[in-house]
Amino acid sequence: xxxxxxxxxxxxxxxxxxxxxxxxxxxxxxxxxxxxxxxxxxxxxxxxxxxxxxxxxxxxxxxxxxxxxxxxxxxxxxxxxxxxxxxxxxxxxxxxxxxxxxxxxxxxxxxxxxxxxxxxxxxxxxxxxxxxxxxxxxxxxxxxxxxxxxxxxxxxxxxxxxxxxxxxxxxxxxxxxxxxxxxxxxxxxxxxxxxxxxxxxxxxxxxxxxxxxxxxxxxxxxxxxxxxxxxxxxxxxxxxxxxxxxxxxxxx
Amino acid sequence: xxxxxxxxxxxxxxxxxxxxxxxxxxxxxxxxxxxxxxxxxxxxxxxxxxxxxxxxxxxxxxxxxxxxxxxxxxxxxxxxxxxxxxxxxxxxxxxxxxxxxxxxxxxxxxxxxxxxxxxxxxxxxxxxxxxxxxxxxxxxxxxxxxxxxxxxxxxxxxxxxxxxxxxxxxxxxxxxxxxxxxxxxxxxxxxxxxxxxxxxxxxxxxxxxxxxxxxxxxxxxxxxxx
Numbered sequence: 445x446x447x448x449x450x451x452x453x454x455x456x457x458x459x460x461x462x463x464x465x466x467x468x469x470x471x472x473x474x475x476x477x478x479x480x481x482x483x484x485x486x487x488x489x490x491x492x493x494x495x496x497x498x499x500x501x502x503x504x505x506x507x508x509x510x511x512x513x514x515x516x517x518x519x520x521x522x523x524x525x526x527x528x529x530x531x532x533x534x535x536x537x538x539x540x541x542x543x544x545x546x547x548x549x550x551x552x553x554x555x556x557x558x559x560x561x562x563x564x565x566x567x568x569x570x571x572x573x574x575x576x577x578x579x580x581x582x583x584x585x586x587x588x589x590x591x592x593x594x595x596x597x598x599x600x601x602x603x604x605x606x607x608x609x610x611x612x613x614x615x616x617x618x619x620x621x622x623x624x625x626x627x628x629x630x631x632x633x634x635x636x637x638x639x640x641x642x643x644x645x646x647x648x649x650x651x652x653x654x655x656x657x658x659x660x661x662x663x664x665x666x667x668x669x670x671x672x673x674x675x676x677x678x679x680x681x682x683x684x685x686x687x688x689x690x691x692x693x694x695x696x
Numbered sequence: 697x698x699x700x701x702x703x704x705x706x707x708x709x710x711x712x713x714x715x716x717x718x719x720x721x722x723x724x725x726x727x728x729x730x731x732x733x734x735x736x737x738x739x740x741x742x743x744x745x746x747x748x749x750x751x752x753x754x755x756x757x758x759x760x761x762x763x764x765x766x767x768x769x770x771x772x773x774x775x776x777x778x779x780x781x782x783x784x785x786x787x788x789x790x791x792x793x794x795x796x797x798x799x800x801x802x803x804x805x806x807x808x809x810x811x812x813x814x815x816x817x818x819x820x821x822x823x824x825x826x827x828x829x830x831x832x833x834x835x836x837x838x839x840x841x842x843x844x845x846x847x848x849x850x851x852x853x854x855x856x857x858x859x860x861x862x863x864x865x866x867x868x869x870x871x872x873x874x875x876x877x878x879x880x881x882x883x884x885x886x887x888x889x890x891x892x893x894x895x896x897x898x899x900x901x902x903x904x905x906x907x908x909x910x911x912x913x914x915x916x917x918x919x920x921x922x
Contacts, residue, residue: 473750474773475766532826535728544826556827559749560791560834567788578795580834583868628767632750632787682766685774
């Protein structure tokens with residue numbers, strides 16, 4: 445019997461069953477963000493969501509096109525009950541984010557986690573490990589109330605693993621079984637989240653027949669993937685910062 | 697050089713000066729903001745591996761408009777080029793490099809640095825609930841050493857080099873070197889040792905903009921790239 449074909453015809457059908465109250469991991473670190481799935485979720489209407497992601501984007505100045513829907517757009521629409529992130533504030537102190545504003549107003553909960561701890565909590569969740577110790581954040585405000593333990597003379601903090609109902613993942617190539625290959629820096633959180641969710645939904649530039657990907661070169665095995673959608677020609681492929689603006693942003 | 701015009705150092709100069717501290721064979725992480733400029737100023741006669749939180753191991757300078765691709769970006773998500781020896785891992789493995797102590801240096805931006813080496817760079821007030829930690833706490837806690845790249849004073853002219861940090865800290869006692877637009881400084885417990893000063897500035901002038909005692913290094917000089 446051949447493996448199942450996990451291809452969905454469009455993003456709307458791939459996210460249709462996501463209920464209110466779902467916990468969703470969203471991959472991406474600038475590059476590798478599943479913009480089309482985020483947009484489809486926004487249009488689908490689910491609320492009281494818990495999001496687990498690196499950062500939500502500013503959500504400001506959404507512009508006329510759907511290309512500008514970010515996790516912050518969901519947050520501004522009061523659809524998110526809680527977010528677990530490495531940035532709740534902007535990296536630039538002069539800007540504020542919707543998460544900060546809603547958190548200060550008591551309208552949503554936000555848990556701030558150091559990025560390496562966030563990645564490892566997701567990895568642990570996908571690997572069946574309930575918790576782990578890390579030296580990161582010892583001696584800081586974040587360590588208050590956390591279990592401390594000394595190993596070989598160094599102090600560590602206990603953090604629990606994270607899992608989710610759904611993961612939104614962006615891959616470069618997939619085959620019909622859901623084997624995934626990521627390109628360059630688009631990998632980031634994506635393979636970790638694919639393993640940590642009960643239902644992993646993938647958007648990809650191209651779906652290939654089974655057998656087209658070399659088993660040695662697959663980053664995420666298809667057993668972790670439930671649904672795959674190929675980004676259509678009018679879909680969102682990349683949202684980038686240009687190099688010119690880059691230099692300005694970086695300080696020139 | 698007595699006739700030299702007295703201006704604070706540019707961001708490019710600050711980045712180039714701190715990059716000149718990178719030693720041959722070092723694995724270096726550059727933080728979001730000014731530190732990522734260092735990738736344009738790596739010492740040509742040394743082998744440096746630039747590591748990024750998003751999994752790039754062995755990237756290089758910032759890409760031009762023609763060279764940029766949406767797939768290859770640094771920690772600030774700006775396009776960069778890969779070195780021929782580059783490899784790519786996922787986010788958890790990128791932080792395995794950090795947490796296991798393999799970074800020789802992390803270069804980070806900061807709001808404040810204490811004379812005891814404390815770093816504050818994730819929160820702009822004690823009262824605020826939110827913050828921007830990103831990878832900074834992991835890097836600060838686990839790298840072999842931390843260099844800071846920041847402006848010497850706030851926009852209101854208040855000092856950022858202090859006896860003790862006022863803001864919540866990112867990690868305790870980790871900063872080894874601070875490059876500002878007024879010079880190069882080392883935390884020494886009670887204050888800061890001035891190794892180099894921006895051209896035209898005297899120790900007294902820089903002291904007036906510093907919130908902890910400044911001590912001149914025995915060989916204190918003008919800022920020199922190398």
